[in-house]
Amino acid sequence: MTFIATFLDRLSAGVDHVLRLIALVCLVLMVAFIALQVVARYGFSAPPAWTEEAARYAMVWVGLLGASISFRAGFDPRLVKLPTTLPRPVLAIGSLLRGASVVAFLGPILFYCFYGPGLNPARSFLARNFYTTAETFDMPTIFVAVTVPIFIIAIFLHGLAHCARGLTDLQGEASKRDTNASDHA
Numbered sequence: 001m002t003f004i005a006t007f008l009d010r011l012s013a014g015v016d017h018v019l020r021l022i023a024l025v026c027l028v029l030m031v032a033f034i035a036l037q038v039v040a041r042y043g044f045s046a047p048p049a050w051t052e053e054a055a056r057y058a059m060v061w062v063g064l065l066g067a068s069i070s071f072r073a074g075f076d077p078r079l080v081k082l083p084t085t086l087p088r089p090v091l092a093i094g095s096l097l098r099g100a101s102v103v104a105f106l107g108p109i110l111f112y113c114f115y116g117p118g119l120n121p122a123r124s125f126l127a128r129n130f131y132t133t134a135e136t137f138d139m140p141t142i143f144v145a146v147t148v149p150i151f152i153i154a155i156f157l158h159g160l161a162h163c164a165r166g167l168t169d170l171q172g173e174a175s176k177r178d179t180n181a182s183d184h185a
Contacts, residue, residue, distance in 0.1 A: 005164035012161035015154055016072045023065040030058035050136040057134075057144045064147045068154035071102075095166060099159050106152045113149040 033055035041047040070076045082094045116123025129145035 001164075002168050005161075005168040008157070008161040008164045012072060012158050015157055016069060019065045019150075019154055020069055023062050023069065026058045026061040026065070030055045030062060033058065053134055053136045060144055061147050064151040065154075068151045068158065071155045072158040092166065095163070099163060102155065102159055106155060110149055110152045110156075113145075113152075 033051045037047050037051040037055065040051070067076070078098070080094070082091055084091070113125045115121055116125075116127070121127060125148065126142060126145055129141045132141045133139060134141055
């Protein structure tokens, strides 16, 4: 179990690192597009139409990738933050409920990214965006829409890694208790 937990944790950390880099690039692009829009609007009275839309698309990437980064770091909003002094089984149930709510909320969204009504992949969210283009420049909106399944899959991976770490910690504590009990006997 420790091998699986370590593998999932390293994979989660690697994915998190890549998503952080992509989010950083998108953040820089968003600021650059907005700055160009402001300079062109107030400096030259002729703003390019595409900068606003490009900044909006970069913002979508930053926001969704930032959500997965926050989830891994534990900065995501929580309804109840349980004190760490509670017994381990109570904390485990809390983590289980948190994971179940994440799957219940994001699972259907991920499903409909790939399947539309009647389980038709041609009517899925991604398929519909494949044929739609941006308003101000010739780019399929699939490049923006693909962020949705990326961030959901990343959150699921981070959640699995977190659960595996928690289970490994529980196994480690149980073996320590068994060892201490046999030492005192």
